[in-house]
Amino acid sequence: MNCVVTGGNVKVLAKAIHSLSRIGDELYLEPQEGGLALRSVNSSRSAYACFLFSPLFFSRYTSPCGQAFRCKMSIKCVQAVFRSLSSLEKTVEKCHIELDGDKSRLTFTLHCKHGLLKTHNLSFQDSESLLAVFDKDSCSNVLRAQPRLLVDTVLHFPPALEEVTLSVSGERVWFRNHLEDEPEQSKAMLTELCLSSDEFDHFAIGAQSSITFCLKELRGLLVFAESTGLPISVHFDQPGSPVVLSVTDSVLEVNFVLATLSDDSNLRNHNNNSTKRAQSPPPPDDFMNDDIDSYLIAMETSDLAGPPDAVAPRQQTSSRTPTTQPPVADHRRESEEEEEEEEDTERPPNKKFRSLFFGSVCPNDSQLTNQTMKSQEVLASDSEDDTQSGCP
Amino acid sequence: MSLSTQSQMVEDNYVLVASLDNVRNLSNILKAITFKDHAIFNATPNGLKVTVEDSKCLQANAFIQAEIFQEFTIKEESVGFQVNLTVLLDCLTIFGGSTVAGVTTALRMCYNGYGYPLTLFLEEGGVVTVCKINTQEPEEPIDFEFCSTNVTNKVILQSESLKEAFSELDMTSEVLQITMSPSQPYFRLSTFGNSGNAHYDYPKDSDMMELFQCSETQTNRYKMSLLKPSTKALALSCKVSVRTDSRGFLSLQYLVRNDDRQICFVEYYCCPDEEVDEE
Numbered sequence: 001m002n003c004v005v006t007g008g009n010v011k012v013l014a015k016a017i018h019s020l021s022r023i024g025d026e027l028y029l030e031p032q033e034g035g036l037a038l039r040s041v042n043s044s045r046s047a048y049a050c051f052l053f054s055p056l057f058f059s060r061y062t063s064p065c066g067q068a069f070r071c072k073m074s075i076k077c078v079q080a081v082f083r084s085l086s087s088l089e090k091t092v093e094k095c096h097i098e099l100d101g102d103k104s105r106l107t108f109t110l111h112c113k114h115g116l117l118k119t120h121n122l123s124f125q126d127s128e129s130l131l132a133v134f135d136k137d138s139c140s141n142v143l144r145a146q147p148r149l150l151v152d153t154v155l156h157f158p159p160a161l162e163e164v165t166l167s168v169s170g171e172r173v174w175f176r177n178h179l180e181d182e183p184e185q186s187k188a189m190l191t192e193l194c195l196s197s198d199e200f201d202h203f204a205i206g207a208q209s210s211i212t213f214c215l216k217e218l219r220g221l222l223v224f225a226e227s228t229g230l231p232i233s234v235h236f237d238q239p240g241s242p243v244v245l246s247v248t249d250s251v252l253e254v255n256f257v258l259a260t261l262s263d264d265s266n267l268r269n270h271n272n273n274s275t276k277r278a279q280s281p282p283p284p285d286d287f288m289n290d291d292i293d294s295y296l297i298a299m300e301t302s303d304l305a306g307p308p309d310a311v312a313p314r315q316q317t318s319s320r321t322p323t324t325q326p327p328v329a330d331h332r333r334e335s336e337e338e339e340e341e342e343e344d345t346e347r348p349p350n351k352k353f354r355s356l357f358f359g360s361v362c363p364n365d366s367q368l369t370n371q372t373m374k375s376q377e378v379l380a381s382d383s384e385d386d387t388q389s390g391c392p
Numbered sequence: 393m394s395l396s397t398q399s400q401m402v403e404d405n406y407v408l409v410a411s412l413d414n415v416r417n418l419s420n421i422l423k424a425i426t427f428k429d430h431a432i433f434n435a436t437p438n439g440l441k442v443t444v445e446d447s448k449c450l451q452a453n454a455f456i457q458a459e460i461f462q463e464f465t466i467k468e469e470s471v472g473f474q475v476n477l478t479v480l481l482d483c484l485t486i487f488g489g490s491t492v493a494g495v496t497t498a499l500r501m502c503y504n505g506y507g508y509p510l511t512l513f514l515e516e517g518g519v520v521t522v523c524k525i526n527t528q529e530p531e532e533p534i535d536f537e538f539c540s541t542n543v544t545n546k547v548i549l550q551s552e553s554l555k556e557a558f559s560e561l562d563m564t565s566e567v568l569q570i571t572m573s574p575s576q577p578y579f580r581l582s583t584f585g586n587s588g589n590a591h592y593d594y595p596k597d598s599d600m601m602e603l604f605q606c607s608e609t610q611t612n613r614y615k616m617s618l619l620k621p622s623t624k625a626l627a628l629s630c631k632v633s634v635r636t637d638s639r640g641f642l643s644l645q646y647l648v649r650n651d652d653r654q655i656c657f658v659e660y661y662c663c664p665d666e667e668v669d670e671e
Contacts, residue, residue, distance in 0.1 A: 077587030
């Protein structure tokens with residue numbers, strides 16, 4: 001691969017890399033016929049992002065002929081190439097990216113003002129293809145807004161907030177902080193913003209729904225969208241199925257796929273089989289792990305669950321409002337404990353987020369078991385401190 | 393500046409008296425060489441030279457000419473002492489080192505000779521603080537024998553362009569490699585870090601290059617940890633001269649303008665890390 005980025009596009013590329021660094025530790029780079037794809041996934045595989053820069057984005061673009069080539073590298077190293085983001089626009093005139101497969105070297109050459117030439121030779125590893133399986137066209141709800149609207153909305157949430165809940169109903173959209181396991185009730189604070197449909201460029205709600213996802217990645221995308229001034233589309237369905245945030249332009253396409261908190265009551269029964277019923281004492285962990293019966297029960301009941309339209313509002317009333325917080329808070333605290341206990345012993349079966357549905361892990365499931373089978377639950381994506389390495 | 397009469401009574405005993413209307417003219421330049429506690433002071437009628445060393449591989453000198461001081465009286469040919477630089481800087485900035493225009497701290501620095509403490513009178517807004525810092529036996533600074541006749545390569549750059557490079561340098565690299573050559577790549581800074589290597593090339597005809605005098609290709613490596621303190625001097629400076637001699641020793645000279653637009657110099661000498669075959 002050999003390509004040249006000039007002028008303002010250098011900053012777009014740099015911003016994209018900084019956005020991706022909010023997702024995962026590794027950058028997956030795949031030069032294709034249709035452009036250069038930069039991807040990242042978080043260690044728990046609950047968040048995935050892909051930037052596809054079309055050949056027109058570049059002043060010159062040649063993709064490798066012959067077999068496909070893919071590689072990955074530490075995203076920090078690539079970030080270091082574009083370290084001074086603020087001065088980038090003023091100093092860098094041209095960026096030349098060259099991939100030398102034989103030498104296993106990715107070279108970024110920045111042609112700067114005053115003739116200064118910065119060359120970064122980065123080593124990389126070969127990698128599998130990283131592709132999230134998602135279909136945003138099948139989502140029943142689509143919102144599109146200018147980045148400013150979402151930036152202003154997100155601004156009201158504290159920086160430490162991990163998850164945000166997005167609810168749609170009729171002509172309104174609500175954003176509220178997802179109440180975590182706040183041990184002290186008095187400290188719990190609910191922030192809620194209500195946006196009217198006419199604030200959005202596009203507002204198509206097929207089914208009222210309420211989804212909870214991580215704010216960190218959304219913030220990452222917002223930084224990018226704001227700097228490019230491109231509108232953000234949000235495609236989503238019911239809780240538990242991924243939300244797709246996308247930014248498209250004639251020369252680039254960005255998709256952030258984030259897992260949403262799956263909190264239909266059936267699944268929660270399965271997740272916390274005994275904790276939910278016996279609220280007070282935390283159960284021993286080994287009991288949690290081999291409770292297959294309740295797992296099966298959960299599968300059955302999930303089949304019997306009503307249509308999503310019916311499920312969503314019920315959840316809202318049962319678990320979202322601050323007045324009915326105690327069960328939620330307890331449940332959350334306990335599931336946190338589970339997480340800590342189980343991380344050592346087993347691949348995590350009972351976690352709050354469903355993973356994204358990567359081609360490799362997603363079997364061609366039948367209609368009926370769809371929901372539960374898909375729920376290859378993995379660690380929550382909510383922070384970068386996950387200890388797992390999480391390679392594909 | 394009105395100081396207590398008591399100090400003036402004994403002033404006759406001082407071998408060195410130096411006063412400044414704005415203490416920042418001294419403190420800023422001392423900050424540029426603060427990487428070890430002990431600083432060797434050497435005063436001559438020409439001014440003050442302050443030396444800090446590390447591991448016998450790195451030496452930094454700050455020169456503050458006599459003209460910078462409003463008063464500079466020295467009764468001997470040369471006066472030497474050693475003090476703890478961190479303590480001295482704490483004293484010099486005892487009023488908070490305010491950067492508000494018009495508010496300056498005045499300094500009167502007196503030294504009574506061998507065995508006596510260094511006495512500082514600092515005054516700001518009518519408040520006077522007297523600090524006495526114990527002096528130590530002055531050590532002999534290392535002579536790096538860096539002499540201009542042995543200089544093989546020399547470039548003078550505007551600091552702005554080097555600041556950018558130094559702020560971005562890959563600190564996971566143990567060494568900074570400097571290549572100077574009459575042909576390409578002319579002047580190159582290289583790092584070899586965990587993620588790969590990086591090169592910064594400055595062409596000899598760049599606007600940032602004020603002087604380019606390279607007679608032969610030289611590639612030398614210097615420990616990043618040793619060079620890191622020099623970024624403090626770089627940050628203050630407006631021009632920097634990079635020189636290497638035939639042994640590969642590095643001299644970095646920084647031209648620093650103080651608040652009153654007067655010129656001072658800071659100089660760093662650094663030993664090469666190892667011999668590198670020319671590639």
